Amino acid sequence: MSSLIELRWHGRGGQGVVSANMLLANALILEGKYVQAFPEFGPERSGAPVKGFLRVSDGPIDLHQQIYEPDIILCIDPALSNSPMIVDGLKPNGCVIVNSTKEKKEVKKFLGIAESTRLYVLDAVHIAQEIFGRPFYNTPMMGALSKITELVQMESLKKAMGNRFTDAMLEKNIKALERGYEEVK
Numbered sequence: 534m535s536s537l538i539e540l541r542w543h544g545r546g547g548q549g550v551v552s553a554n555m556l557l558a559n560a561l562i563l564e565g566k567y568v569q570a571f572p573e574f575g576p577e578r579s580g581a582p583v584k585g586f587l588r589v590s591d592g593p594i595d596l597h598q599q600i601y602e603p604d605i606i607l608c609i610d611p612a613l614s615n616s617p618m619i620v621d622g623l624k625p626n627g628c629v630i631v632n633s634t635k636e637k638k639e640v641k642k643f644l645g646i647a648e649s650t651r652l653y654v655l656d657a658v659h660i661a662q663e664i665f666g667r668p669f670y671n672t673p674m675m676g677a678l679s680k681i682t683e684l685v686q687m688e689s690l691k692k693a694m695g696n697r698f699t700d701a702m703l704e705k706n707i708k709a710l711e712r713g714y715e716e717v718k
Contacts, residue, residue, distance in 0.1 A: 536590060537588060537589075537590045538588070538590070538604050538684060539586075539588050539600045540557075540586070540589070540600070540604065540605040540607070541585070541586055541605070541606050542554055542584060542586075542587075543582075543584060543609070543610065544585075544608070544609040544610045544613070544670070545580050545582060546574065546582075548583075548609050550572065550584070551572045553609070553671035554570045554587055556693050557570070557690070557693075558570035559696065560685050561685055561689070564686065564689050566591065567589070567591070567592060567593055568588065568590075569586075570587045570588075573585075573586065573599070601622045602623070603622065603624065603627065604627055604628065605628045605684070606627065606628070606629045606630070607630045607631075607678060608632060609671055610670070611634070611657075611658055615643045616643075617644050617645045619644070620646050623646070625647070626649050627650055628651045628652075628681065628682060629646065629653070630653045630674060630678060631653070631654055631655070632656070632658060632673075633654050634656050637652055637654050637718065640654055653677060653718065655677045655713055655716060655717040657713065660673040660709055660713060660716065661673065661709065664705050664708055664712070669709070672706050672710050673710065673713030674713060675690055676690075676709070676715075677713045679714055680713075680717055681717060687710065687711075690710055691707055691710065
């Protein structure tokens with residue numbers, strides 16, 4: 534297995550963790566990568582905790598288990614950005630992207646993460662409310678991921694969205710994706 538990268542999403546039902554994970558997987562496949570993407574959730578209801586897991590590699594992936602030590606963590610639920618459990622198992626020098634209005638220093642303190650951890654903050658709530666009028670935080674977070682990690686290209690994400698959405702919904706998702714890319718700190 535060459536250059537395996539593992540990613541874990543945190544959010545709640547209805548915020549788009551599962552959809553974002555699948556869109557990201559499809560975008561990576563368009564780039565010729567090998568991908569595994571799968572969710573974990575308890576009761577199937579809006580507001581219940583949800584995790585999404587994604588592995589990406591240049592070669593075949595032989596692992597078939599949860600991701601316990603991710604390279605990248607995305608937290609799309611702003612309430613969870615205060616919970617140290619979301620960074621459990623993060624690899625040294627890992628990357629965390631959170632949906633929050635708080636300053637990085639404050640988020641870092643709440644999460645109790647090491648100085649070597651790369652932390653990025655995006656107010657995806659504001660973006661989603663302006664564009665969708667609903668709590669679809671996932672799309673801006675994918676834009677932030679693209680900018681920060683260069684794991685996936687924006688054009689690939691846009692193509693994957695074009696395979697899923699049409700017309701006004703596609704236009705809104707692309708706008709939210711671009712805003713996430715531009716506004717992440």
